[in-house]
Amino acid sequence: xxxxxxxxxxxxxxxxxxxxxxxxxxxxxxxxxxxxxxxxxxxxxxxxxxxxxxxxxxxxxxxxxxxxxxxxxxxxxxxxxxxxxxxxxxxxxxxxxxxxxxxxxxxxxxxxxxxxxxxxxxxxxxxxxxxxxxxxxxxxxxxxxxxxxxxxxxxxxxxxxxxxxxxxxxxxxxxxxxxxxxxxxxxxxxxxxxxxxxxxxxxxxxxxxxxxxxxxxxxxxxxxxxxxxxxxxxxxxxxxxxxxxxxxxxxxxxxxxxxxxxxxxxxxxxxxxxxxxxxxxxxxxxxxx
Amino acid sequence: xxxxxxxxxxxxxxxxxxxxxxxxxxxxxxxxxxxxxxxxxxxxxxxxxxxxxxxxxxxxxxxxxxxxxxxxxxxxxxxxxxxxxxxxxxxxxxxxxxxxxxxxxxxxxxxxxxxxxxxxxxxxxxxxxxxxxxxxxxxxxxxxxxxxxxxxxxxxxxxxxxxxxxxxxxxxxxxxxxxxxxxxxxxxxxxxxxxxxxxxxxxxxxxxxxxxxxxxxxxxxxxxxxxxxxxxxxxxxxxxxxxxxxxxxxxxxxxxxxxxxxxxxxxxxxxxxxxxxxxxxxxxxxxxxxxxxxxxxxxxxxxxxxxxxxxxxxxxxxxxxxxxxxxxxxxxxxxxxxxxxxxxxxxxxxxxxxxxxxxxxxxxxxxxxxxxxxxxxxxxxxxxxxxxxxxxxxxxxxxxxxxxxxxxxxxxxxxxxxxxxxxxxxxxxxxxxxxxxxxxxxxxxxxxxxxxxxxxxxxxxxxxxxxxxxxxxxxxxxxxxxxxxxxxxxxxxxxxxxxxxxxxxxxxxxxxxxxxxxxxxxxxxxxxxxxxxxxxxxxxxxxxxxxxxxxxxxxxxxxxxxxxxxxxxxxxxxxxxxxxxxxxxxxxxxxxxxxxxxxxxxxxxxxxxxxxxxxxxxxxxxxxxxxxxxxxxxxxxxxxxxxxxxxxxxxxxxxxxxxxxxxxxxxxxxxxxxxxxxxxx
Numbered sequence: 001x002x003x004x005x006x007x008x009x010x011x012x013x014x015x016x017x018x019x020x021x022x023x024x025x026x027x028x029x030x031x032x033x034x035x036x037x038x039x040x041x042x043x044x045x046x047x048x049x050x051x052x053x054x055x056x057x058x059x060x061x062x063x064x065x066x067x068x069x070x071x072x073x074x075x076x077x078x079x080x081x082x083x084x085x086x087x088x089x090x091x092x093x094x095x096x097x098x099x100x101x102x103x104x105x106x107x108x109x110x111x112x113x114x115x116x117x118x119x120x121x122x123x124x125x126x127x128x129x130x131x132x133x134x135x136x137x138x139x140x141x142x143x144x145x146x147x148x149x150x151x152x153x154x155x156x157x158x159x160x161x162x163x164x165x166x167x168x169x170x171x172x173x174x175x176x177x178x179x180x181x182x183x184x185x186x187x188x189x190x191x192x193x194x195x196x197x198x199x200x201x202x203x204x205x206x207x208x209x210x211x212x213x214x215x216x217x218x219x220x221x222x223x224x225x226x227x228x229x230x231x232x233x234x235x236x237x238x239x240x241x242x243x244x245x246x247x248x249x250x251x252x253x254x255x256x257x258x259x260x261x262x263x264x265x266x267x268x269x270x271x272x273x274x275x276x277x278x279x280x281x282x283x284x285x286x287x288x289x
Numbered sequence: 290x291x292x293x294x295x296x297x298x299x300x301x302x303x304x305x306x307x308x309x310x311x312x313x314x315x316x317x318x319x320x321x322x323x324x325x326x327x328x329x330x331x332x333x334x335x336x337x338x339x340x341x342x343x344x345x346x347x348x349x350x351x352x353x354x355x356x357x358x359x360x361x362x363x364x365x366x367x368x369x370x371x372x373x374x375x376x377x378x379x380x381x382x383x384x385x386x387x388x389x390x391x392x393x394x395x396x397x398x399x400x401x402x403x404x405x406x407x408x409x410x411x412x413x414x415x416x417x418x419x420x421x422x423x424x425x426x427x428x429x430x431x432x433x434x435x436x437x438x439x440x441x442x443x444x445x446x447x448x449x450x451x452x453x454x455x456x457x458x459x460x461x462x463x464x465x466x467x468x469x470x471x472x473x474x475x476x477x478x479x480x481x482x483x484x485x486x487x488x489x490x491x492x493x494x495x496x497x498x499x500x501x502x503x504x505x506x507x508x509x510x511x512x513x514x515x516x517x518x519x520x521x522x523x524x525x526x527x528x529x530x531x532x533x534x535x536x537x538x539x540x541x542x543x544x545x546x547x548x549x550x551x552x553x554x555x556x557x558x559x560x561x562x563x564x565x566x567x568x569x570x571x572x573x574x575x576x577x578x579x580x581x582x583x584x585x586x587x588x589x590x591x592x593x594x595x596x597x598x599x600x601x602x603x604x605x606x607x608x609x610x611x612x613x614x615x616x617x618x619x620x621x622x623x624x625x626x627x628x629x630x631x632x633x634x635x636x637x638x639x640x641x642x643x644x645x646x647x648x649x650x651x652x653x654x655x656x657x658x659x660x661x662x663x664x665x666x667x668x669x670x671x672x673x674x675x676x677x678x679x680x681x682x683x684x685x686x687x688x689x690x691x692x693x694x695x696x697x698x699x700x701x702x703x704x705x706x707x708x709x710x711x712x713x714x715x716x717x718x719x720x721x722x723x724x725x726x727x728x729x730x731x732x733x734x735x736x737x738x739x740x741x742x743x744x745x746x747x748x749x750x751x752x753x754x755x756x757x758x759x760x761x762x763x764x765x766x767x768x769x770x771x772x773x774x775x776x777x778x779x780x781x782x783x784x785x786x787x788x789x790x791x792x793x794x795x796x797x798x799x800x801x802x803x804x805x806x807x808x809x810x811x812x813x814x815x816x817x818x819x820x821x822x823x824x825x826x827x828x829x830x831x832x833x834x835x836x837x838x839x840x841x842x843x844x845x846x847x848x849x850x851x852x853x854x855x856x857x858x859x860x861x862x863x864x865x866x867x868x869x870x871x872x873x874x875x876x877x878x879x880x881x882x883x884x885x886x887x888x889x890x891x892x893x894x895x896x897x898x899x900x901x902x903x904x905x906x907x908x909x910x911x912x913x914x915x916x917x918x919x920x921x922x923x924x925x926x927x928x929x930x931x932x933x934x935x936x937x938x939x940x941x942x943x944x945x946x947x948x949x950x951x952x953x954x955x956x957x958x959x960x961x962x963x964x965x966x967x968x969x970x
Contacts, residue, residue, distance in 0.1 A: 066804050092806035104801030106794040117790040121806040124787060132819075137785030185805060 017080030018043050019221040020065060020096070020189045025074035027060050027245075034060040036245045037074070040223075042189060045215055047222045049232035049253075052242035053265060058225045059101055061242070062191055065223070066098045067091045078189070092121070095188030099178040099195060101225070107167035111158050111177050114166065115149045116141070118184035149184065155210055156180045171198035179207065183214065190214070192224045196231055204228065208235055233257065241265065292425040293542045299431040301538020302438035303497045304563075307515035308522070308530040309445065310489035315524050317458055317482045320374050320382050321721055323849075324389035325490050326512035328366075330505050331397045332359045332491025333498050337409050338401050351412055355491050363487025364480050370901055371483055372476065379720035380667050384856045384900045387849045392897025394505040395890035409498035412437070434496050441489065442531065458482060509846065513732065514563035520725055521570040533570075537563050557737050564729045564736075571726045575717050618915065622777075622864045629867065630770055633763040643874050645766035646834045651870025652773050653827025654855050655863065656820040659780060661852075662861035663789065664816035665796030667720045670711070670727035671824040672851060673734050676843025677704045678825025679832035680744055683751035694756040694768075697829030701822050708821025709814055716813055731845035739840035750838030753829075769830050776823055777863045783819070792816055850896055857899030859909025868911065 018041035027035040035057045042048045052058050063069035065076055067088035075084045078094050106114060123145070131137065153162050156176045161169065166177065175198050182190055195211070196204040208231060214220045226232045232239060233253040241249040241256060243265040249256050256262055307325060315321050322328075336354035339345040345353075370389065374382050413429030420427050449455035460468045461478045468475045494508060501507040518537060522530035541562045548555040629648070633641050653675040660668045678701045685696035711730060715723045738744060744751065759765040783789045794802040795812045802809060832838045854873050858865035876892040884891070899910070906913050 068800055068803065088800075088803035089806050089808055092804055096804075098804050100801070104798040104804075106790075106797040106801065108793045108797065109790060113790055113793075117787065117794060117807075118805055120787045120790075131783060131786035131788040132779075132815075135782050136787075137782035137789065181805070 017077070019046075019079060020223065021077040021080075022061065022065060023075045023077065025061065025064055025071045025076070027057070027064060027069065028072045033245050035064070035071070035242075038242070038245075038247050040240050040247070040250070042221045042223045043237075044221060045219050046237045047211075047215055047224065047235050049236035049239040050223060050225045050242065051227075051229065051232055051239060055244075056242040056265075057245040058242055059193060060245075062098065062193055062225060066096060066191060092185065095186075096191070097182035097185040097187035097189070098191035099175070099182055099193055101193040101197075103171070103174040103178050105166040105169070105174055105177060108165060110163050110165055111169070111173075112149060112153065112162040114177055114181045115152055115184040116145065118181045119145055119148055119186075122185050152180045152184055156207075172200075172203060175199065176203075176207065179210075187220060189221045189223070192222065192226075194226055195224065196226060196228045204231060211235070290543070290546065291423055293546050294539055295422060295425055295427050295431065297539030297542030298535060299427075299434045299538070300500075300541060301535035302434045303493050303511070304515045304518055304534035304538050305438050305531040306441055306489055306493045306496070307512050308518035308534040309441065309527055310486050310493070311515065311519045312522055312524065312527050312530045313445070313449075314482060314486040315519070317461055318371060318375060318479060320371060320386065321519075321524070321725075322486065323383060323386040324393060325515075326494075326509040327390040327393040327505065328359075328362065328487050328490040329494030329497070329512060330394050330503075330508050331362060331494075332487065333409065333494030333503055333508075334397050334401055334404065336491070336495050337404055337498070337503055340410060341406075342401075347410075347412060347414060351495070354495070355488050359488040359491035360484035363483040363485070366487070367480050367483035372479060375479075379724070380661065380665075380856070380860070381903050383667060383721070383724055384853060384903050387853050388857075388897040388900025388903070390509070390897070391850055391853055392894045392901065395894050395897075399887075399890065399894070404503050407502040407504050409503035411496055411499040430496075430499050437492055437496055438531075441492070445527075454478075454481065506846075510560070513728075516725060516729070517563040517567035517570070520567045520574075520722070523574060524721070533566070537566055540566075553741065557741060561733055561736055564733050567729050568726065568733075571718070571722060571729075572714070575714070575722070617919065618862075618864075621915065625864050625867065626770070626774060629871070630767070633766040638762055640875075640878075641762035641766055642834070643878055644871065645762050645769055646831065647871030647874035648766060648769040648773055648867070649827060649830035649834045649870070650851065650873055651827075651867045652769065652776060652830050653824050654851060654866040654870050655773070655776050655780060656824035656827065657852055657855050657860060658863060658866050659823060660816055660820035661856075663780075663784060663792045663796075664813065664820070665720075666712075666715075666813070666816065667724040668727045668820070669724050669845060669848060669852065670731040670734075671820065672828075672843050672845060672848030673731040674704055674708055674821045674824035675828025675831065676734070676739055676838075676840065677707065678828035679753065679838045679843065680739065680751065680840070681825075682829040683753040683832060683838050686753065687751060692756060693754050693829075693833055697826055697833065701825035701829065704825040705818045705821050708817045708824075712813055712817025713810070716810060728845055728849075731848060735840075735844055739843060744838070745840050748839070748841055750832075750840045753832035753836060753838055755833045755836070765834060769834070772826065772830065773867065776826070780863060788812075788815065850893070853900035854896050856903060857896065857910060859911040862909065862911045865909060865911040 020042040022038055022040045025035050025038045025040075026033070038057075038061060040048070040050070040061070050058050050061070060069065064071045067076075067083070067086060067090070071084065075082055077083065078091065078096065083091055083094065106117075109117065153159050156179060158173070158176060158180060161173055166174065169177065175195060179192070179195060182192075190211075192211070195207060199207060211222060211224075212235065215222050224232065224236070233256075236253055238251065239249075239253050239256045240247055241259070241262050243261075248261040248265060249259040251259075307329075311322060311325060332354055335358050336350055339350035339353060340347065343350075366389065370385060374385055377385075411430045412433045418429045420429075420432065449458060457468065457473050457478045458481075460471070460473065461475050461482075468478070493512070497508060497511055501511050514537070515534060518530045518534035521533040522528075541559060544559060544562060545555070548558055550556060550559045629644070632644055636644060653671065656671045656674065657668075660666050660671065678697065681703060682693065682696040682700040685691040685700050686693050689696075691699075711727065715726055718726065755765055756768070759768050783792075791802065791807045791812050792815075794805065794807055795809050799809050802812075828843065831842065835842070851869075851873065854869040855866060858869040858872075873896075876895070877889070880892050881889050903909070
C-alpha cells in the first residue's frame, strides 16, 4: 500500500495538553460497571494501544471518547478542553475520527462516495442546505476533492472496489474502507477499533505501515483497540490494559509485558492450557519483536 | 355506569384478543401483522358463509371456521409469505402485510361474494338471550366475548408456559438458528404460531361482526385500535397488551356516558380515544428511549442472515451511486417520461383526465421516494400531508382569492412545519413505531379534521379549481407532468449532492454518520420537510384534477395502497413513482371498462399481490426489470458490476453485515444461502 498521504490541516493549535484524555471515566449500565475510574491520555503524534480480554470495557470506553455514550462519571478532554457533554459531531469537527469493531458503513453508498462524504464533511461546511438551492448534485467534483479521494483509494488499495456499494463488501475491505473514511476526515485523533480484524498477515502489515505514516508524517494521534497483541506492542508508544472495566496497567509496551496483573488477566486460570500456551507464545513473539 | 363498563369490557375483550395475538406473532416472528383485520374478515366471512348461507348450526360452523379454515389460512400464508419475512427490513415486512391486507378481502369476496347483509351473527344463538348482572343487562354476544377472552388467555398462557410447544415457541423467539441447532424445526413452530394467530384473528372477527358489521373497513378500524394496546405493551408484553386493551375498551364506552357520541364533538372524540392512547404511550416511550425496533433473532441469526433485504438499498440500475448523468436509469426514465408526455394528445378526454390524475398522485408518491427511499423512514402519513395541502390550497383559493397553482405551491410550504414536527417527535423511534405513529397521526387527522365540516361537506370537500390556462385535461396533464419532472430533478440533485450522501449515511448507520460529523437531526428534518412539501403539492394537484378536495380520498387506508403500489414498483426509483401513480388510477378503470364488473377488485388484488412479492424481490419491479436488462448486457461483458475483484484487500473474509443478496459477491451469496437453507423447514 502506498503511504503518500496529504497532511491533515490542524483543527486546533497544539496546546501541549494531550490531544485526547479520559479522566476518571466511569460507565454503569444498571448494576453493571463497564468502566470504572479509567484514566487515559493520547499525546500529540502518539500511538496508544488499548487492550484487554473480551468484555473488558474497551468498546464502551471508545463510545465515551467519541461522544456516542455519556459517562456516568468522569471527564473527556480534547486539547485540554472539556468535551464530555459535546456531541459526536462536535468532536468530529474538533478532529476526532473513529472506526468501529463491527464496521458501520452506509450500505447504499459506494466505497468512493464514503470517502467523498467524509472529505466534504470536513471541507465543505453548510453544504446540506445550500445543496437544495443549487444544482451541485450535477456539478463536477472539485479537483482537490478528487485528488484527495484518489490518494486514499490508492493508499488503501480500494481501487478495484471504489465504485461498488458498501453492502456486501467482505469484512476486510469494509475495515479498510472505514479506515480510509476516517482518514478522509483529516483527523487529529484517530480511534481504531480492531483495525486488523478480517485482514490477513500481509494486509495487516500494510495497514500498520499506512497508520504509522499518518502518525509520523502528518501528526495524527492514534488510539487503537486491538486483539493482535503483536501489532499493538510493535506499534504503540504506550499501552493501557483494561480488565472488567478497570485499568489494571498502563505504560510502555515493555512495562506492560512485565506486569503480573496483565499476565493474570490474559492467562487466567480458567483458560485451558493450549490457549494459555498460545497467548504466552504471542507475548513472547511480541517481546522478540 | 356499570352497563357502560360491562359493554366496554366486551369491546376491550375483542381488543385484547387482537392485541394478544399481535404481540405473540410479533415476538415469535418479528412481523407486525397489519393484515390482522383482513385475516379476521376472511375467517368471519367464511363463518358467515357456513352459518347463514349454508344454514349450518353455530357449533359446526364455528369449529370448521376456527379450527380448520383459520389454521389452514395461517399455514398457507406462512408458507407463501411470512416465512420469507423474518429477517427482512421493517419496510418490507410492513409492506408485505399491507399487501396481504389489501389483497385478501377482495380475494375472499371473489370466492364467496360480498356479504349482502353487513350485520352478522356472532357465536351466540339468535334471538339473543340477556342476563342481569348487578342490575345491568348484558346480552349473550357480550357473554361469549368475555368467555372467548378467558379461554384464549387460559389456553394461550397454559400452552406458552407449561408445555413443550410453548418452550419451543419461546426458544424460537430468542433465536431461530439456535432452535434449529437444538433439533427443533423452526419452520414447524412458526407454522403453528401463524395457525394460532389466524385462529385468534378469526375469533376476534366473528366476535366483533355483530357490533361492527361484517365489513373490512369497520374491522380494520377496530383492529387498528388494538394497535394502541400493542404499542402500550412495547410490542412485547402480553399481560400489558391485554390489560391496556381492556382499559381502552372500558374508557371508550364510559366516555359515552358523558359525551353524546352522536354529537359532532362526540363523533370526533370517541373513535379517537385508542389513537390518543397510542400517541401518549409512544411519546412516553420515545422520551425514555424505549421505542426501538425489536431485533429479530439472536446474534447467530443475524450473522448468517442473507437477506436484510431493503428495497431502498440502491442497485446498479436504480442509480444513486452512478455519478454519470447519462446512465442507463436516466435514459430509461427519459424514455418513460417521453411516452407519458406523448399520451395526452392521443387519448380522449376521459382517459386523459385519468392520466392527469395518475400523474398528480405520482407527485405525491415522490414524497415516499424521499422519506422512505432516501431517508429510510417508514412514514405512513404522506397521504395526510397530501390532504392537508389540498385542503389548505382550496381554502387559500376560496378565502384569499389566490391563483390555484400559486395556492398549491405556496400553501404546501405551510404544511411543512407539521411534517418537521412529526419528524422531530419520531426521531428517536424505531421504524415500526414510526410507521405506527404516522399511521395513527393520519387516522386522527382524518377523524378530527378532514372528516369534519366545513372540510368534509358531505364527502365532496371544498371546490378546488384548476389554473385558468389548463382548462382541458390534456393541458392539466402536461402541467402535472412538468411539476413532476421539476420535483424529480430536484430530488435527483439532492440524491447526488452531499445532502443525499448524508441522508444515505444516516439511514444506514447513525453512529457512523455522527462520528463523521453529520447531524442526524438536521438530516432527518431536511428529509421530513422536503417529503412533506412534495406530498402537499401532490395533494393540491389531486384536488385540482378532481375539482374538489374529496377528503375521503386522503384516508390513511388509501395511503397504504399508494405505498403498496409504489414499493411494488420500487420505493427509491422516481420513474417507479410515475408508473405507480398512473397504474393506481388507470388500472381499476381499465378493468371496469373492459372486463366484467365481477372482477372490478382485481386491480386491488394485483396491487396487494405486488406488495407481497416484496418478500422475494425487495428491490421492486422497476429495479428488478432494470437489473434483468443489465444482466442481459452483462452476459456480453465479462466483469459483473457487483463482484469484488480478486486481490482486493480482505476480499477473502466474511461479508460485513447484512445486505441485499443482489449486491453480495457470488461467493458470499452462495455461502450464506447454504447456511440459511439449513436453518429453515
